[in-house]
Amino acid sequence: MSKSRKVIITCAVTGAIHTPSMSPHLPVTPAEIADAAIGAAEAGAAIIHLHARDPKDGRPTQDPAVFQEFLPRIKTSTSAVINITTGGSPHMTVQERLRPAHHFQPELASLNMGSMNFGLYPMLERTKEFKHQWEIDHLTNSRDLVFKNTFADVEYILTSCGANGTRFEFECYDISHLYNLAHFVDRKLATPPFFVQSVFGLLGGIGGHPEDLMHMKRTADRLFGADFVWSILGAGRNQIPLATMGAAQGSNVRVGLEDSLWIGPGRLAESNADQVRKIRMVLEGLSLEIATPDEARQMLALKGASEVKF
Ligand code: KMH
Numbered sequence: 001m002s003k004s005r006k007v008i009i010t011c012a013v014t015g016a017i018h019t020p021s022m023s024p025h026l027p028v029t030p031a032e033i034a035d036a037a038i039g040a041a042e043a044g045a046a047i048i049h050l051h052a053r054d055p056k057d058g059r060p061t062q063d064p065a066v067f068q069e070f071l072p073r074i075k076t077s078t079s080a081v082i083n084i085t086t087g088g089s090p091h092m093t094v095q096e097r098l099r100p101a102h103h104f105q106p107e108l109a110s111l112n113m114g115s116m117n118f119g120l121y122p123m124l125e126r127t128k129e130f131k132h133q134w135e136i137d138h139l140t141n142s143r144d145l146v147f148k149n150t151f152a153d154v155e156y157i158l159t160s161c162g163a164n165g166t167r168f169e170f171e172c173y174d175i176s177h178l179y180n181l182a183h184f185v186d187r188k189l190a191t192p193p194f195f196v197q198s199v200f201g202l203l204g205g206i207g208g209h210p211e212d213l214m215h216m217k218r219t220a221d222r223l224f225g226a227d228f229v230w231s232i233l234g235a236g237r238n239q240i241p242l243a244t245m246g247a248a249q250g251s252n253v254r255v256g257l258e259d260s261l262w263i264g265p266g267r268l269a270e271s272n273a274d275q276v277r278k279i280r281m282v283l284e285g286l287s288l289e290i291a292t293p294d295e296a297r298q299m300l301a302l303k304g305a306s307e308v309k310f
């Protein structure tokens with residue numbers, strides 16, 4: 001048997017899809033976000049993807065002052081790669097979304113590779129009672145929402161964050177997003193290795209069928225050859241099945257409460273670390289090894305934790 005491959009686990013600990021009423025385990029305050037991130041890193045996540053929330057009501061915020069309350073603590077407690085969102089919430093302007101990435105100059109930031117519908121409203125039916133009116137508005141207004149990531153926006157994010165040495169988790173929610181990335185590669189605005197996060201199962205993006213995963217893989221293989229590092233993000237109940245299918249074919253994986261609140265059918269995950277441990281068991285069952293943060297840095301050609309501004 002040949003030497004086993006190292007798999008990068010990314011854990012996205014909170015985010016803008018779910019709202020606090022949907023799970024009591026969703027981290028909201030800076031202390032909860034830091035604890036969740038540290039727990040996920042200790043469980044084996046090499047990369048921690050971070051959003052912030054207003055501690056008063058859990059609303060997504062891109063205020064650097066809120067990020068400042070948890071970033072240094074995570075950095076001193078773990079060696080994980082910190083990946084800051086540039087997606088923020090699809091309800092925000094691109095300028096607002098970029099505030100923390102510009103301020104903290106992380107090793108890695110998310111980059112959403114195309115404009116799209118972003119339908120969160122079906123989740124209204126799954127929650128009986130909401131604590132805050134903003135949660136209902138957030139989900140309801142997604143019926144008429146375009147998550148704006150135009151060519152100009154992507155170019156601006158690539159060049160402005162790229163000037164700080166930040167590299168990207170290219171979030172590709174559909175096949176066209178791979179072609180959009182290829183366009184920026186042709187223009188030499190993105191340099192290899194490309195960390196391609198294939199996102200499945202969000203309303204407005206590609207579905208969560210195994211054929212969807214295969215189509216993404218075939219297309220990325222054809223467009224980028226050996227120049228990309230592939231990762232799989234399955235939303236909701238797609239999380240573990242699609243990560244497993246991808247990992248068996250060479251992908252890295254992303255889990256976390258940002259993308260799924262679940263640990264099993266009808267069972268809420270009690271922590272981000274629980275999801276990391278679950279996918280880790282699967283990976284180890286496939287005889288795959290877990291990449292350390294420094295191995296992830298090497299695989300993704302990151303600048304190093306000493307080069308960030310927090
Ligand atoms: N939750 C992901 C599907 C971002 O932060 O830039 C979307 C996301 C966007 O992670």
Ligand code: ZN
Nearest residue numbers: 015085087258
């Ligand atoms: Zn995110």
